[in-house]
Amino acid sequence: YHADPAALSLAASANHPRVGVVKRPLVAIIATGDELLPPGSELGPDQIISSNAYGVAAAAQSVGARALDLGIAADRKEAIAALVRQAVAAGADVIVTLGGASVGDHDLIHDVLTGEGMTLGFWKIAMRPGKPLMFGRLGDIRCIGLPGNPVASLVCSQLFLKPLLARLGGRNHRQDxxxxxxxxxxxxxxxxxxxxxxxxxxxxxxxxxxxxxxxxxxxxxxxxxxxxxxxxxxxxxxxxxxxxxxxxxxx
Known part of the structure; x- marks a missing residue:
């Protein structure tokens, strides 16, 4: 339940000096790929603008979560692992990686996350778009590996990330x-x-x-x-x- 102004006044009028609350979940977002550059960059050969993180952050915020954009990791295990550790240190409830969850030479997310201690829940699902989706747990942290393709990333955010974050934040979320x-x-x-x-x-x-x-x-x-x-x-x-x-x- 989201406490709006009237609900807060009602609680006060009933002489409740304190009310129980649920912390807004924090989702840390890590984009991966040597080809990615931030918006405003001048593109060279084989380079593209990193766009997925902005849509994923907006999806998270739409259900009351906080979003922490940790930027772009190069296609090197140590670079990705460093940002995963930053997410853990920041107290993230959910870590979302963008790209690198398929089976190519530069798809390193599975190896990095399991190397950091993640227990894999599932990897790859029978849906379109979004087949390379990955999910696991790193201690109490939920880890979601989203596809790198922009549409697949956002569709998976709608279907999986938003319900997860809503539940962690004590909200109900139903697909319309x-x-x-x-x-x-x-x-x-x-x-x-x-x-x-x-x-x-x-x-x-x-x-x-x-x-x-x-x-x-x-x-x-x-x-x-x-x-x-x-x-x-x-x-x-x-x-x-x-x-x-x-x-x-x-x-």
């Missing part, structure tokens, strides 16, 4: 999933649960969700334009415009 009908045909799905970026509008008292034609997990503009995600179960059949669907509202 509503019935709708498709505004355009959609192909059959494979073995992964799919979260399809869509524009949702109201038509004659019902919601209509129209998927964007491009669903690549690097296309952040499509997620910025979307106000919902069509939820597609594994092995769902192809569906025509007008058929029923479920949509997770983003805003």
């Amino acid at each position: 999933i509503r019935p709708a009908r498709l505004g355009a045909a959609i192909p059959a799905n494979d073995l992964r649960q799919d979260y399809v970026r869509a524009m949702v509008r109201e038509d004659d008292g019902a919601l209509v969700a129209t998927p964007f034609g491009i669903q690549d997990s690097s296309m952040l503009r499509m997620l910025a334009d979307a106000n919902g995600l069509i939820v597609r179960a594994p092995f769902a059949s192809a569906a025509a415009a007008g058929e029923a669907c479920s949509v997770l509202m983003l805003r």
Whole structure:
């Protein structure tokens, strides 16, 4: 329960000099990658702007958490480990890493976190976008390894990070999933649960969700334009415009 001004006045009027509270959880955010530079930088060959941390921090703050951006770690185990130790020293309740959780030569997060003492809970899930998601515990600290692709990072934040932080902060958090009908045909799905970026509008008292034609997990503009995600179960059949669907509202 979030104590608003009226609730605080009510507690005082009932002669309660103190009330129990839950500490706002602290999430430490670590971006990884030699190719990343902060906004405002002049890009060279094979370099990109580091953007995921800002969206993840905003997602955390939207459910009452505090966000600590620890910056960018190079693709070296010692550089990543140093920021993990900073997060622990800062008293983080949750450590979020961005990128480096897949299986490439520069995907070092698993080795670093387990080397620091993390017990792995799971690694890789059957969803799109967001397959490389990782979760574990480093003592009392929850560790979430988010994918490096911007869309996958933010979709996973919506589905996993926000509910976790809300619970740690003593809040209720429910995903806003509503019935709708498709505004355009959609192909059959494979073995992964799919979260399809869509524009949702109201038509004659019902919601209509129209998927964007491009669903690549690097296309952040499509997620910025979307106000919902069509939820597609594994092995769902192809569906025509007008058929029923479920949509997770983003805003």
